[in-house]
Amino acid sequence: MSKKKIIIGIVCVLITLAAVYCIYHVNSRGKNYIAYEQFLKDVKDNKVSEVFLSNSHKIKVLYRDGKTFFTDNPRKDSFKEELLLQGVMVDEVDNRIQLVRSLVSLAVLATVLYVVLFRMKSLNYQMQKESKKLSNIDANKIEGTDILFDDIAGNDEAKESVKELVDFINNPEKYAKYGARLPRGVIFYGPPGTGKTLLAKAVAGEAGVPFYAMSGSDFVQLYVGVGASRIRDLFKKAREKGKCVIFIDEIDALGKKRDNGMDGGGNDERDQTLNALLTEMSGFNDNDGIVVIAATNRLDILDDALLRPGRFDRHIEIGLPDKKGRYEILKLHTLNKPISDDVELYDIAEQTVYFSGAMLESMMNEAAICAARRDSGVIEKEDIDKAFYTVIAGAEKKDRSGISKRDREITAYHEGGHALITKLIAPANRVTKVTIIPSTKGAGGFSMNISPDSMYHRKVDLENNIKIALGGRAAEELVFGRKNITTGAVNDLEKATQIILNMVKRFGMDDSIGLLNYDILRQNGINIGNESITEHCKRQLKAMYEETKGLLAENRAALDGIARALIERETIEEQDLDILIRKYSVCA
Secondary structure, three states: OOHHHHHHHHHHHHHHHHHHHHHHHOOOOOOOEOOHHHHHHHHHOOOEEEEEEOOOOEEEEEEOOOOEEEEEOOOOOOHHHHHHHOOOEEEEOOHHHHHHHHHHHHHHHHHHHHHHHHHHHHHHHHHHHHHHHHHOOOHHHEEOOOOOHHHOOOOHHHHHHHHHHHHHHHOHHHHHOOOOOOOOEEEEEOOOOOOHHHHHHHHHHHHOOOEEEEEHHHHOOOOOOHHHHHHHHHHHHHHHHOOEEEEEEOOHHHHEOOOOOOOOOOOHHHHHHHHHHHHHHHHOOOOOOEEEEEEEOOHHHEOHHHHOOOOOOEEEEOOOOOHHHHHHHHHHHOOOOOEOOOOOHHHHHHHOOOOOHHHHHHHHHHHHHHHHHHOOOOEOHHHHHHHHHHHHHOOEOOOOOOOOHHHHHHHHHHHHHHHHHHHHHOOOOEEEEEEOOOEOOOOOOEEEEEOOOOOOOOHHHHHHHHHHHHHHHHHHHHHHOHHHOOHHHHHHHHHHHHHHHHHHHOOOOEOOOEOOOHHHHHHOOOOOOHHHHHHHHHHHHHHHHHHHHHHHHHOHHHHHHHHHHHHHHOEEEHHHHHHHHHHHOOOO
């Protein structure tokens, strides 16, 4: 018999004894007990209605007012006769019946106790079962992968950085001869949709080893300790497999910087999970052939303990593809698609600046859907153009009957303002299309401004981007007056505000504010004069807005010409825009 069962048995016996004690002794000297002398006096005073006789040491007395008391049993043969002569009813109680009643009560009590204890045991077993189930990593997450490096286009530098991991996994003894160890962990970081997960699968595919793909959110649980158990279970399964690749996507869900006790709080579950991950990564042997790859969009918010050597040794940026990379990605995504001969993928790659690999794939898929809808047999250039603008601004609205002539005119000047300012102050930028056709994303129209590929953003480029964003509102005010400006500039103002804040608070591009990074100051508990920064940014934006409005006023004829063309044709291409600007603009 187990220790647990013995304890349960002892508890049951004690409860039973306590019940027996209560049944037979609780009333012996309680508040409803009267002395025998008082009982005899009450009998003489005709206050007693009935007496229940038994062989026990107590008798039950029922008074005429309905109250019940107990008193001592005199146990004499003439006691019943004396009571009857006094006019008291006497009821003899069979002790055997009383015993049966007591035994039935005990049986019922024991049954209830057994059911309760059994139920508690069942619940405890169920909780243990659920806890074990929660702590286990889903085995279905383990999968093989047949993706190879040849299936990935663009990001050649990143591919070169991870190719040697494949050799590490397959031939760890070769590196062990030179005292080199396999990198314990690799972090892929970069914008969403750039192929971080795909590259991790390619590492496992090239090495021919199992691929364990999990998300950081899979380890973040409500119950403390479950996330840590899942980490241990994952690494246990990995060790059983031997050589493998463990991939943790969105690792920032569990690996954010800890607060170092600054506010005395913290997230116990997340901290325990992170500690378990750090411990497991330090626990396996250098040459087991196990590689941990993590992916994040925010490398800056990860805990320092994760990023130190010995944990995630390598940090590989998976950035947005350049023109050559976009061209290779487009070639890859058109291999199984019937593309028309007049489609130049290189021109499309040049046009899709700041597109991620996922956006390019989505664009080509949209183009294929457009072609299938027309059932043209091949994907034409017009299908790709339509898909391009669908990805950027959303699909065109078919029903435009509710748009008034006044709204079309406002939109024409708004979008014309963006396009004209772009061509005047940033001639290196391309404006491939200007339209006043509304989209399903809520845009009344748009001016497609494409800046050239660049590794860095210069201060003058950021200032130009602010002026371009303000060009629409400035055109509205210039043409229709201050009181007739519209809500159409809401997204433009968000963009301009974000740029000026980054220039002042992060990039150190303002002389009066200085070179401090205000995000770092805030992380270290240093208060920031938000009001002074807000006022400074406000003055800067106002100055750039006035400059933009003045530039549009100087080129009012060009603005009117662009607006008239948009009202007539709804859409104008870049070559038409250049002709109009050369014809009317004084700054061209």
